[in-house]
Amino acid sequence: MSKLAIIGGTGLMQLEGLKIVKRDALTTPYGQPSAEFLTGDFHGHEVVFLARHGNPHAIPPHKINYRANLFGLQQLGVERIIAVAAVGGITREMEPAHIAIPDQIIDYTYGRHHTFFEGENDPVTHVDFTYPYTQKLRTGLITAAAKADIRVSPLGTYGCTQGPRLESTAEIRRMERDGCDVVGMTGMPEAALAREVGIDYAAMAVVANWAAGKTEGEITMVEIEMHLHKGMANAAEILKAFIAA
Numbered sequence: 001m002s003k004l005a006i007i008g009g010t011g012l013m014q015l016e017g018l019k020i021v022k023r024d025a026l027t028t029p030y031g032q033p034s035a036e037f038l039t040g041d042f043h044g045h046e047v048v049f050l051a052r053h054g055n056p057h058a059i060p061p062h063k064i065n066y067r068a069n070l071f072g073l074q075q076l077g078v079e080r081i082i083a084v085a086a087v088g089g090i091t092r093e094m095e096p097a098h099i100a101i102p103d104q105i106i107d108y109t110y111g112r113h114h115t116f117f118e119g120e121n122d123p124v125t126h127v128d129f130t131y132p133y134t135q136k137l138r139t140g141l142i143t144a145a146a147k148a149d150i151r152v153s154p155l156g157t158y159g160c161t162q163g164p165r166l167e168s169t170a171e172i173r174r175m176e177r178d179g180c181d182v183v184g185m186t187g188m189p190e191a192a193l194a195r196e197v198g199i200d201y202a203a204m205a206v207v208a209n210w211a212a213g214k215t216e217g218e219i220t221m222v223e224i225e226m227h228l229h230k231g232m233a234n235a236a237e238i239l240k241a242f243i244a245a
């Protein structure tokens with residue numbers, strides 16, 4: 001079976017149940033990855049885990065060294081990535097603690113190092129990104145969710161904002177008009193860089209809160225943490241069922 005990595009984000013800094021056998025603190029030509037790459041046994045299968053924001057959570061979304069993270073995973077021989085990401089819910093189904101397996105993405109970020117192909121000696125390269133998430137991995141996650149008896153949205157568009165601030169109501173309205181179902185801050189360039197290094201990539205978007213303007217009040221971190229607790233527990237069950245299959 002090809003080597004699998006899990007990238008954990010907000011609410012998933014460590015992978016419970018991972019029996020760590022190796023820690024790799026890599027340095028890459030792109031600088032330092034977010035954290036050590038932890039390789040271990042997760043329910044009988046080898047998994048590499050990376051905490052996207054570091055552990056403890058110290059790196060904001062716009063400062064994550066996505067290139068170092070993806071380069072490091074490639075160096076370790078990873079061929080498949082399941083990314084776990086906290087998001088705000090925009091469309092009707094995307095209520096707090098719900099999980100979506102996105103099939104599309106829109107990039108609203110700026111100023112991030114978003115490609116491996118920009119050095120003087122790099123070839124001009126345009127990777128295909130028609131389907132940003134690997135279909136086979138998406139199907140695996142959807143099947144695993146059904147086995148774990150957890151309802152997920154099998155489709156959805158992830159809109160990636162720059163952060164670290166949350167969005168304004170008008171920005172969320174625009175994103176909804178654009179077709180976004182959920183909003184997060186880390187999906188890009190992570191997904192595109194995975195494609196550039198030829199690693200299959202899919203994501204579980206765990207809804208932490210209704211996006212700005214979708215409810216009366218403002219968004220609080222207390223609310224986010226509460227919903228993430230439940231959502232991440234479900235995400236962990238899906239991961240277990242995915243691994244088992």
Ligand SMILES: CSC[C@H]1O[C@H](OP(=O)(O)O)[C@H](O)[C@@H]1O
Nearest residue numbers: 009010061084085086184185186
């Ligand atoms: C208000 S929490 C925002 C924070 O959470 C998400 O992180 P991740 O995608 O790594 O789970 C979001 O993208 C922001 O970075």
Ligand code: HPA
Nearest residue numbers: 086087088183184185208
């Ligand atoms: O509302 C949000 N917006 C952007 N990213 C997020 N991550 C969790 N919630 C949100």
